[in-house]
Amino acid sequence: MIEKNSPIPIYYQLAELIQEEIESGNLQPGDALPSEREFAEKYQISRMTVRQALNLLENNGKLYRIQGKGTFVSEQKIEKHLLGLTSFTEDMTARGLKPSSRLLQFEIIPATLHIANQLYIKEYDPVYEIKRIRLADDVPMALETNYISANLLKGLTEQIINQSLYAYMEAQSIIIESASQTIESSLAEEMEANFLKVKVGAPVMLIQRNTFLQNGTPVELVKSIYRADRYKFTIQMGR
Ligand code: 16G
Incomplete structure (x- = not known):
């Protein structure tokens, strides 16, 4: 053999x-x-x-x-389908895992020029900056940073963000329609490794997502660091 x-x-x-x-x-x-x-x-x-x-x-x-x-x-990796525009909460619940978050940061900050350009708002307009560790059955899966225009989404609180952001948006009739996303490989640096409970230099995936409403207005910018030892992406292709 x-x-x-x-x-x-x-x-x-x-x-x-x-x-x-x-x-x-x-x-x-x-x-x-x-x-x-x-x-x-x-x-x-x-x-x-x-x-x-x-x-x-x-x-x-x-x-x-x-x-x-x-x-x-090891446990099997979680398979995430790339076509559905789903939330972390939905993804984990669909797999019978218990989603939870550990909130690291929740603030309203003035938008930098880069963030403002991507959210189609003015520089210094208020945006939520939210950093969460996302866990499944209490195991850290991802470290996620969201930027959302505070004028677009009102009333967001720490309690709400500890649940599901997408569920709250939809309850406010802010209906997400599409997103563009990039996925790159990367290595966990010290802070990421600590929060994700992996070794410094462990493989991770850097995912950046821009989400849009039906009328094309950008609603969130998200940067996520997912553990590459726990996640894999699948997609169906035709030819
Ligand atoms: C997912 C999304 C993220 C979104 C979050 C909402 C990826 C790479 N990212 O993590 O963009 O903000 O779900 O989750 O899929 P929530 O509704 O559970 O708060």
């Missing part, structure tokens, strides 16, 4: 074998993996090589380690 003469390095072949076991369901989330020694004996390879394979799978979120206990299979 491991080809020692292959140009594909042995650690990579082992990582693929383990990944195949996870994808086929033979290894389930939470299952413990054999020890490094057991792998080394089974495949007649060095423990260093086994460690390299496990490191690779740990770095891309397939496995996690608990000091002194061993290596375990």
Whole structure:
């Protein structure tokens, strides 16, 4: 099963074998993996090589380690469909997970020129600046910063923002119709890593979204840092 003469390095072949076991369901989330020694004996390879394979799978979120206990299979990533313009609360609820937020910042600030241009408002017009950690079943998933024109959306409070922003907007008859979004890969810097409970330098996705109302008025600017070990995006394509 491991080809020692292959140009594909042995650690990579082992990582693929383990990944195949996870994808086929033979290894389930939470299952413990054999020890490094057991792998080394089974495949007649060095423990260093086994460690390299496990490191690779740990770095891309397939496995996690608990000091002194061993290596375990991670939970499946949350799949987010790219076509629906849904809220975090809706996404998590649809998956049977409990959404919650930890509010880090809630302020009205004067819009910078950059924010004003994107929201079609004047520089220094009031905007809400909201920073939240978004959690699913109490596990941090994303760090999100929203800018919303305070003249457009009145009466936003900390209590409301601890629930769902989109639900509040819709209750105020502010109906979001479309959005444009970019997704880039990035690495968690110190603050992001602390809030998301990942290592500094862990892979994350930087998502920026501009949301518009039916008449084309921009309603929010959002910058989200999502954990790449917990999220993946799916999209259906036609040709
Ligand atoms: C999602 C949106 C964000 C929106 C938020 C509202 C992405 C990348 N971002 O996190 O733009 O502000 O949902 O969530 O999907 P809420 O209604 O739960 O507050």
